Amino acid sequence: MRKYRMCVILAVPILFASFSIALAQMAGQSGSTEAPKKAPADLSGMWLVHPSASASAYSSFAFAKEGPPMTAWGEEKYKAAKPVFGPYKTTPKLSNDPVYGCFPPGLPRIYLHPKPIEIVQLPDEVIMMFEYDRIVRHIYIDGRAHDEFLDPPLWMGDSIGKWEGDTLVIDVIGFNDKTWLDRAGHPHSEALHVTERIRRVSHDTLSDEITIEDSKAYTKPWTVQTGFQLQPSLALDWEGVCEQEKLVDRQ
Amino acid sequence: MRKYLTYSVLLAAVLVFPSAMFGQMGEETKPAQSQVAGDQMPNPAHDLSGTWGARPPVGDARKSVYGDDDGGWWNYALRGEDLSMTPWAEAKFNANKPSFGPYRKEDSNDLAYGCFPPGVPRVYAAIAAGMQIIQQPGRTLMLFGQNVRQIYTDGRQHPKDLHPLWMGHSIGSWQGDTFVVDTVGIDDRTWIDRMGHPHSDALHFVERFRRVAYNSLELEMTIDDPKAYAAPWTARKVFQLRPPSARAGGGACEDIFINEAFGLKPMLPSRE
Numbered sequence: 001m002r003k004y005r006m007c008v009i010l011a012v013p014i015l016f017a018s019f020s021i022a023l024a025q026m027a028g029q030s031g032s033t034e035a036p037k038k039a040p041a042d043l044s045g046m047w048l049v050h051p052s053a054s055a056s057a058y059s060s061f062a063f064a065k066e067g068p069p070m071t072a073w074g075e076e077k078y079k080a081a082k083p084v085f086g087p088y089k090t091t092p093k094l095s096n097d098p099v100y101g102c103f104p105p106g107l108p109r110i111y112l113h114p115k116p117i118e119i120v121q122l123p124d125e126v127i128m129m130f131e132y133d134r135i136v137r138h139i140y141i142d143g144r145a146h147d148e149f150l151d152p153p154l155w156m157g158d159s160i161g162k163w164e165g166d167t168l169v170i171d172v173i174g175f176n177d178k179t180w181l182d183r184a185g186h187p188h189s190e191a192l193h194v195t196e197r198i199r200r201v202s203h204d205t206l207s208d209e210i211t212i213e214d215s216k217a218y219t220k221p222w223t224v225q226t227g228f229q230l231q232p233s234l235a236l237d238w239e240g241v242c243e244q245e246k247l248v249d250r251q
Numbered sequence: 252m253r254k255y256l257t258y259s260v261l262l263a264a265v266l267v268f269p270s271a272m273f274g275q276m277g278e279e280t281k282p283a284q285s286q287v288a289g290d291q292m293p294n295p296a297h298d299l300s301g302t303w304g305a306r307p308p309v310g311d312a313r314k315s316v317y318g319d320d321d322g323g324w325w326n327y328a329l330r331g332e333d334l335s336m337t338p339w340a341e342a343k344f345n346a347n348k349p350s351f352g353p354y355r356k357e358d359s360n361d362l363a364y365g366c367f368p369p370g371v372p373r374v375y376a377a378i379a380a381g382m383q384i385i386q387q388p389g390r391t392l393m394l395f396g397q398n399v400r401q402i403y404t405d406g407r408q409h410p411k412d413l414h415p416l417w418m419g420h421s422i423g424s425w426q427g428d429t430f431v432v433d434t435v436g437i438d439d440r441t442w443i444d445r446m447g448h449p450h451s452d453a454l455h456f457v458e459r460f461r462r463v464a465y466n467s468l469e470l471e472m473t474i475d476d477p478k479a480y481a482a483p484w485t486a487r488k489v490f491q492l493r494p495p496s497a498r499a500g501g502g503a504c505e506d507i508f509i510n511e512a513f514g515l516k517p518m519l520p521s522r523e
Contacts, residue, residue: 028341073416101505103340104505120387127394134399136396136499142352142496236399241368242366243366
């Protein structure tokens, strides 16, 4: 009986250990030698944001006609913002829009800037290359968890994704609170949680349903919709440097 | 004796178990583990894909050739010896104010502090963000953080009327087991390295990448710029495969160099 117990005590960790080592080695090998699993959909290509025609009154600066219901904290931040667009717009000179300091636009705001986005889809990750501000966004789809120890938090957040049917569901946290949600100055806190559901609804069209949750800034989550249109004739232009444009502006 | 054996096996199991688990989670132990796995992996042909990190050289390269305490020439230069510059390049070199190397200055005019792209070959002087290589039909992408290089492998030539580009215009092809990248049209406002060696618009930069083992990539570079250097010269770098679980950084250059009051330094010189 005692011998049996000893065997169990020994066998469990050894089995577990060999299993973990095997797993770790498999993880180390993935990438080039294994045949990649076929993804449920192919999002790759050159895309341009294409909101619906019914949104044309506001789609250059906001995701929705009505602003989301804010908390007192959110209201205060919104009042301090001096955007160039929206109901409280001011002039570029008086604006405190972070992008005028060449800071990254954040998410989902980057989708309001009508510059090409190239999506490169790999077995382990989906990469979005935004010509606007030359942002490279890595969305890991290899099953990893969020990086819980982000210090400092990130301008574009920490993105992990998974396929639900043919929809890529992206979960983003780990944002700093220096960006705006849109070009109209809607704020967010570091508690921002963005969920995107991207689906290739036709060969030439992607839809993106974006849910924004931030209990510090808004009283309830809200969901907005945007979309992208395939632009195969466009080439990625990686030459524009924000600082260069600013300096030219000032001269 | 048997009891001793039992304890040894138990101890071994206890030691192996957490290290295997941490191998998947902790940053510190990952590279070593990948290296062990990588050494046993077959070296794939014509495949450079993955994320690579620089491997600091050993021995003399760690010492500065200029006798200062700057952490070794590999930290700021591509080669550990004086480069034979033309008078044109000497003048430019003297006007450049780097923040690295033996001639570093307090009031640096390094464009890196204006968040401009580093250009090639300078991008290899410090690749903290890693170098991700993605091979696609007709194109190989190289991502260095937010600096993207597109290397055309579809057989095209360099355009005749080439406007200068921050990272140049690159075409690539396989010669045996070596991926050869030919780059021209590199903006002459970028430097060759972090210590301020200049280049002209005539710079012709050739890279020869060879994956010598599953987890090891060698790069031999040739810098051919008759306007700036008396003769073409070469430099070498070795890269090590990062585990797939490593993350690309998400920091912005502006975090470090541009203040919140939007104080942009007017440092961009006009192109020659």
